[in-house]
Amino acid sequence: MSTLSTRGFWGLRDRPAVAWLVLAAAVAAARPWVPKPTWLMVHLVLLGALTHAATVWSTHFSAALLKTRPELDDRSRQSQRLLLLLVGVSLVVVGVPWELWPVTVTGATAVAAAVVWHGIQLWRRLRAALPGRFRITIRYYLVAAAAVPVGATYGAILARELDDELTGRLIVAHTAIMGLGWLGMILTGTLVTLWPTMLRTRMDQRAEHFARQALPWLVVAVVAVATGATLGSRWATVTGLAMYAGALLWWGRALILPARTAPPRHFSTRSVSVALGWLVICLVMLAVLVLQAPTWEDVDHGYKPLATALAIGFAAQLLVGALSYLVPSVLGGGPSVVRTGLAWLDRWSTARLVATNLGLLLVLLPVPDSVKVAGGVLVGAAVLTFVPLMGAGIRAAVTAREDLLTEVAQRPADG
Numbered sequence: 001m002s003t004l005s006t007r008g009f010w011g012l013r014d015r016p017a018v019a020w021l022v023l024a025a026a027v028a029a030a031r032p033w034v035p036k037p038t039w040l041m042v043h044l045v046l047l048g049a050l051t052h053a054a055t056v057w058s059t060h061f062s063a064a065l066l067k068t069r070p071e072l073d074d075r076s077r078q079s080q081r082l083l084l085l086l087v088g089v090s091l092v093v094v095g096v097p098w099e100l101w102p103v104t105v106t107g108a109t110a111v112a113a114a115v116v117w118h119g120i121q122l123w124r125r126l127r128a129a130l131p132g133r134f135r136i137t138i139r140y141y142l143v144a145a146a147a148v149p150v151g152a153t154y155g156a157i158l159a160r161e162l163d164d165e166l167t168g169r170l171i172v173a174h175t176a177i178m179g180l181g182w183l184g185m186i187l188t189g190t191l192v193t194l195w196p197t198m199l200r201t202r203m204d205q206r207a208e209h210f211a212r213q214a215l216p217w218l219v220v221a222v223v224a225v226a227t228g229a230t231l232g233s234r235w236a237t238v239t240g241l242a243m244y245a246g247a248l249l250w251w252g253r254a255l256i257l258p259a260r261t262a263p264p265r266h267f268s269t270r271s272v273s274v275a276l277g278w279l280v281i282c283l284v285m286l287a288v289l290v291l292q293a294p295t296w297e298d299v300d301h302g303y304k305p306l307a308t309a310l311a312i313g314f315a316a317q318l319l320v321g322a323l324s325y326l327v328p329s330v331l332g333g334g335p336s337v338v339r340t341g342l343a344w345l346d347r348w349s350t351a352r353l354v355a356t357n358l359g360l361l362l363v364l365l366p367v368p369d370s371v372k373v374a375g376g377v378l379v380g381a382a383v384l385t386f387v388p389l390m391g392a393g394i395r396a397a398v399t400a401r402e403d404l405l406t407e408v409a410q411r412p413a414d415g
């Protein structure tokens with residue numbers, strides 16, 4: 001395989017997101033024996049799986065939208081970055097639970113370096129590209145990448161022994177920068193074009209316009225939440241959250257027309273829709289927590305449900321939804337081959353979505369512990385069904401492609 005080609009299977013690109021997700025489920029199952037299990041699960045999903053996927057797919061969409069030369073950022077250089085990220089995340093998920101601060105700092109630095117390097121490569125692509133539409137998507141990605149070194153610094157500081165009041169403030173700032181800044185901006189930048197593609201319909205002509213208008217507000221909102229929380233100002237934090245929600249709804253207008261023309265019927269689009277709903281719920285949960293908790297220390301103590309909702313409701317559902325569409329599409333092979341792969345990933349769609357969200361509600365609601373455990377098992381099983389289905393989908397697509405090639409090769413002989 002040429003180092004310029006990004007088609008076909010590529011272990012360092014295609015495996016880590018699913019591997020982190022499986023590891024998160026393993027930690028959930030081994031809860032009593034693992035230090036800081038909730039932190040670990042949350043970070044295996046948000047920092048491991050989602051950050052890897054965000055890096056990979058923002059590169060993919062930048063290349064597709066800008067149509068830049070592959071040698072601008074070839075496969076081996078992308079692999080080096082993904083490896084740096086993998087090493088960084090591995091160090092962080094060992095360093096924080098086992099309280100090895102130098103390991104955490106080295107890991108956080110590696111994560112930040114990998115994402116900044118990624119941002120520089122995107123910027124080079126943007127400069128090299130001819131003028132065209134949807135450069136706004138790449139601007140979203142650049143803002144997102146700029147958030148990571150700041151969020152990682154907060155993470156490294158949080159890993160020190162701090163008093164509970166300061167921990168509460170910094171956790172809110174860290175979540176805002178990483179969740180709303182990094183992951184949120186990658187999501188919003190991508191869905192402007194990916195959403196209609198997934199629905200197989202036309203884009204709203206005003207989509208780019210909405211995205212352009214929303215971006216500065218989203219940025220100001222993240223800065224307001226992070227600064228407000230760091231300085232301990234509740235009103236600034238909540239105002240920032242409200243501003244982010246408002247800008248998100250404004251941006252979301254771009255999604256309405258495609259969804260009206262071709263309503264989400266497949267697992268991929270339904271899972272992404274539900275994930276977006278959970279993002280809004282998480283914003284509300286955070287605002288209510290900050291407003292109602294008597295002190296920032298109580299914000300810290302009440303954070304677990306919010307972190308769980310963010311990791312499972314938003315992040316895990318977004319990831320499996322997007323990958324259910326993207327993996328078969330990127331493997332290619334022609335429309336009939338892609339359809340064969342997609343059909344596998346669409347199986348038991350309603351049951352999987354209901355089980356994930358019902359399970360999550362059981363985990364979040366004030367119910368007896370045994371019911372919460374049952375909810376957790378339901379979520380784990382429902383989310384992880386994606387893994388064998390993806391394996392089967394890829395195998396079916398490969399077989400369909402081979403059959404197609406054999407058929408084509410035999411045609412002249414038959415004729």
Ligand code: HEM
Nearest residue numbers: 038039046047092108111152155156158159175178179307
């Ligand atoms: C450089 C990587 C990162 C490091 C070193 C890091 C470190 C930390 C630390 C030390 C805490 C506080 C733990 C405690 O006091 O209980 C924390 C909390 C949190 N972080 Fe990160 N983090 C990183 C990346 C991320 C990312 C990418 C996200 C995505 C949104 C994220 C989301 C959260 C959330 C939601 C919490 C609060 C929930 C909890 O403590 O379990 N973090 N992080």
